[in-house]
Amino acid sequence: xxxxxxxxxxxxxxxxxxxxxxxxxxxxxxxxxxxxxxxxxxxxxxxxxxxxxxxxxxxxxxxxxxxxxxxxxxxxxxxxxxxxxxxxxxxxxxxxxxxxxxxxxxxxxxxxxxxxxxxxxxxxxxxxxxxxxxxxxxxxxxxxxxxxxxxxxxxxxxxxxxxxxxxxxxxxxxxxxxxxxxxxxxxxxxxxxxxxxxxxxxxxxxxxxxxxxxxxxxxxxxxxxxxxxxxxxxxxxxxxxxxxxxxxxxxxxxxxxxxxxxxxxxxxxxxxxxxxxxxxxxxxxxxxxxxxxxxxxxxxxxxxxxxxxxxxxxxxxxxxxxxxxxxxxxxxxxxxxxxxxxxxxxxxxxxxxxxxxxxxxxxxxxxxxxxxxxxxxxxxxxxxxxxxxxxxxxxxxxxxxxxxxxxxxxxxxxxxxxxxxxxxxxxxxxxxxxxxxxxxxxxxxxxxxxxxxxxxxxxxxxxxxxxx
Amino acid sequence: xxxxxxxxxxxxxxxxxxxxxxxxxxxxxxxxxxxxxxxxxxxxxxxxxxxxxxxxxxxxxxxxxxxxxxxxxxxxxxxxxxxxxxxxxxxxxxxxxxxxxxxxxxxxxxxxxxxxxxxxxxxxxxxxxxxxxxxxxxxxxxxxxxxxxxxxxxxxxxxxxxxxxxxxxxxxxxxxxxxxxxxxxxxxxxxxxxxxxxxxxxxxxxxxxxxxxxxxxxxxxxxxxxxxxxxxxxxxxxxxxxxxxxxxxxxxxxxxxxxxxxxxxxxxxxxxxxxxxxxxxxxxxxxxxxxxxxxxxxxxxxxxxxxxx
Numbered sequence: 041x042x043x044x045x046x047x048x049x050x051x052x053x054x055x056x057x058x059x060x061x062x063x064x065x066x067x068x069x070x071x072x073x074x075x076x077x078x079x080x081x082x083x084x085x086x087x088x089x090x091x092x093x094x095x096x097x098x099x100x101x102x103x104x105x106x107x108x109x110x111x112x113x114x115x116x117x118x119x120x121x122x123x124x125x126x127x128x129x130x131x132x133x134x135x136x137x138x139x140x141x142x143x144x145x146x147x148x149x150x151x152x153x154x155x156x157x158x159x160x161x162x163x164x165x166x167x168x169x170x171x172x173x174x175x176x177x178x179x180x181x182x183x184x185x186x187x188x189x190x191x192x193x194x195x196x197x198x199x200x201x202x203x204x205x206x207x208x209x210x211x212x213x214x215x216x217x218x219x220x221x222x223x224x225x226x227x228x229x230x231x232x233x234x235x236x237x238x239x240x241x242x243x244x245x246x247x248x249x250x251x252x253x254x255x256x257x258x259x260x261x262x263x264x265x266x267x268x269x270x271x272x273x274x275x276x277x278x279x280x281x282x283x284x285x286x287x288x289x290x291x292x293x294x295x296x297x298x299x300x301x302x303x304x305x306x307x308x309x310x311x312x313x314x315x316x317x318x319x320x321x322x323x324x325x326x327x328x329x330x331x332x333x334x335x336x337x338x339x340x341x342x343x344x345x346x347x348x349x350x351x352x353x354x355x356x357x358x359x360x361x362x363x364x365x366x367x368x369x370x371x372x373x374x375x376x377x378x379x380x381x382x383x384x385x386x387x388x389x390x391x392x393x394x395x396x397x398x399x400x401x402x403x404x405x406x407x408x409x410x411x412x413x414x415x416x417x418x419x420x421x422x423x424x425x426x427x428x429x430x431x432x433x434x435x436x437x438x439x440x441x442x443x444x445x446x447x448x449x450x451x452x453x454x455x456x457x458x459x460x461x462x463x464x465x466x467x468x469x470x471x472x473x474x475x476x477x478x479x480x481x482x483x484x485x486x487x488x489x490x491x492x493x494x495x496x497x498x499x500x501x502x503x504x505x506x507x508x
Numbered sequence: 509x510x511x512x513x514x515x516x517x518x519x520x521x522x523x524x525x526x527x528x529x530x531x532x533x534x535x536x537x538x539x540x541x542x543x544x545x546x547x548x549x550x551x552x553x554x555x556x557x558x559x560x561x562x563x564x565x566x567x568x569x570x571x572x573x574x575x576x577x578x579x580x581x582x583x584x585x586x587x588x589x590x591x592x593x594x595x596x597x598x599x600x601x602x603x604x605x606x607x608x609x610x611x612x613x614x615x616x617x618x619x620x621x622x623x624x625x626x627x628x629x630x631x632x633x634x635x636x637x638x639x640x641x642x643x644x645x646x647x648x649x650x651x652x653x654x655x656x657x658x659x660x661x662x663x664x665x666x667x668x669x670x671x672x673x674x675x676x677x678x679x680x681x682x683x684x685x686x687x688x689x690x691x692x693x694x695x696x697x698x699x700x701x702x703x704x705x706x707x708x709x710x711x712x713x714x715x716x717x718x719x720x721x722x723x724x725x726x727x728x729x730x731x732x733x734x735x736x737x738x739x740x741x742x743x744x745x746x747x748x749x750x751x752x753x754x755x756x757x758x759x760x761x762x763x764x765x766x767x768x769x770x771x772x773x774x775x776x777x778x779x780x781x782x783x784x785x786x787x788x789x790x791x792x793x794x795x796x797x798x799x800x801x802x803x804x805x806x807x808x809x810x811x812x813x814x815x816x817x
Contacts, residue, residue: 324788325792437620474632477627485606
């Protein structure tokens with residue numbers, strides 16, 4: 041007799057957090073009856089239909105509602121736009137205040153339109169399709185899991201998710217850019233979470249690893265495939281480029297790993313606090329080294345990278361990264377990492393090779409930071425050493441601690457959350473950099489380990505059909 | 509390098525190192541007493557410089573209007589004292605708002621909070637005061653003296669002398685007074701000290717206040733030496749002083765000052781000997797080497813001897 045097990049508590053918790061806005065309108069009993077039976081497959085189909093609707097009727101609908109065009113980021117920037125002149129005043133821009141105030145009623149009027157658009161195009165179709173197709177989706181999910189290996193179900197879900205992203209991004213280049221930056225940040229955050237969260241060390245060297253990966257991959261790409269002033273004619277046919285691109289990314293990642301040796305070897309003799317200094321020194325060294333190498337541009341930066349980091353590539357790398365790190369954390373060495381964090385002496389007494397664990401974790405995390413750097417370099421096709429300094433460090437640390445330590449879901453949520461927050465708060469101009477730190481301070485005081493910390497989601501549970 | 513240039517560089521290094529030393533003292537004290545990295549400290553340095561700018565500008569304006577007749581040197585002294593006092597309040601406020609709620613939390617969370625408070629201070633400064641750089645009023649006429657082949661200015665002497673004086677004063681405070689004993693006790697054993705009737709919150713506030721006061725002094729001296737102030741001046745110097753503080757060893761006042769001066773020496777002499785763009789690379793490589801062979805800093809205790817509570 042087949043026993044249908046309950047969804048594991050973390051998955052349920054994630055589901056509850058995610059659907060909280062809708063639950064408030066429904067109430068818990070109705071949530072249980074209406075929304076709980078919808079499997080992930082149903083939600084993905086719903087969102088896919090929503091973006092298809094946006095592609096088809098989005099623009100006419102937006103115009104009909106009075107909006108100048110399709111809202112860029114779920115209408116959130118439109119909702120904050122009326123505040124822009126106020127913040128301009130606080131920065132001392134008084135002459136613009138009057139014209140700003142005159143524009144305010146126009147901007148306020150747009151807010152209900154934006155809300156209506158979001159509801160009609162995103163919320164309603166998603167909920168409707170997900171709810172109506174719940175039983176069908178449950179059956180399909182069950183069949184996928186029963187008849188085929190796990191990876192088939194995973195590919196189907198990933199494919200639907202990617203299709204949604206692709207169509208959503210297809211509306212404007214801005215959206216695609218944001219999506220690519222978010223996905224690259226996910227890879228970065230995961231790699232820092234390995235060192236900070238799972239292994240418990242405070243490491244400040246990730247901008248350095250990212251820089252090494254970015255420059256490594258860029259130099260290889262430009263050397264091999266681009267007709268450049270410094271490096272001369274391409275050594276290989278440029279048509280081959282997009283296929284060799286993964287190899288150049290891996291090469292950049294390996295370069296970052298070699299750099300990580302510089303941090304890892306002294307780390308054996310020092311403990312947590314001094315590792316922060318060593319990694320900080322490493323970051324300054326890498327930044328200064330790059331600034332001094334004139335052949336790769338020095339402080340002016342390095343350009344002419346071909347823009348091969350399009351959305352499918354970046355999404356593919358992010359999916360591989362999540363999968364690999366998910367397996368890494370559940371492997372023996374992943375458990376060794378956590379043991380080293382909790383009590384290194386006890387772990388050493390229990391046959392954990394602490395030195396090897398630390399080394400492997402550092403190099404592995406640095407590899408992914410290097411890959412993220414390489415992808416970052418090929419998004420716009422320009423990098424300069426100033427990007428990889430203290431501000432980048434603060435940004436990556438903020439993403440990790442916003443999302444949560446020791447949690448893959450947390451890292452994804454933190455990366456996406458902070459990047460989207462930074463974009464959405466653009467109307468506040470300078471005050472963005474007061475609102476975001478204050479939010480993070482409040483978060484740190486309330487939940488010092490991050491929003492979703494020490495919470496793991498079993499991929500198999502995610503793909504399960506839900507019991508009606 | 510001739511002997512003359514060597515002594516010139518030595519003097520410059522002493523001056524450059526005194527800023528690092530004063531700021532590193534604040535980092536080192538907080539790290540020793542509260543086991544906490546206070547990444548806001550560089551921005552407290554900036555706040556101290558700006559408070560000093562406003563106080564001295566105000567006093568100079570009053571003096572020029574004839575309301576108070578004060579000689580310039582007295583204005584400088586008053587500026588330093590008043591700015592140290594006000595900035596210590598700022599430091600205590602930062603501790604109360606940002607760090608006290610996180611007393612029991614992992615130290616990394618407190619470090620993130622510190623970083624964020626630093627960003628708020630910088631952006632707040634930029635928003636309130638605008639992007640225009642401020643010029644610190646010239647209160648001391650620079651007079652150069654020639655000691656043989658070496659040119660010495662009175663500002664350099666004053667900066668070095670004041671920083672050494674403040675370091676020694678802090679050292680004596682920590683060694684001889686009851687408050688200092690309480691701070692050393694908390695650095696030694698954080699858990700038992702409250703059981704012995706020592707008010708932990710007060711000592712924490714005092715530590716932050718003292719550190720911030722020293723950073724303010726560093727800020728004003730920096731303003732005297734390099735009169736242009738900008739909101740982001742504290743970042744780089746703060747992180748470097750942090751490196752110096754840890755290099756000096758946990759809980760050691762003289763170690764932090766020594767490491768601050770050493771960092772100043774390394775930077776100046778590396779820039780003098782090698783091409784100056786390689787300054788950061790070589791300086792931090794030297795520090796990396798020092799930390800590889802002496803991980804607990806100059807005067808710190810080896811890991812095995814520390815009480816990890």
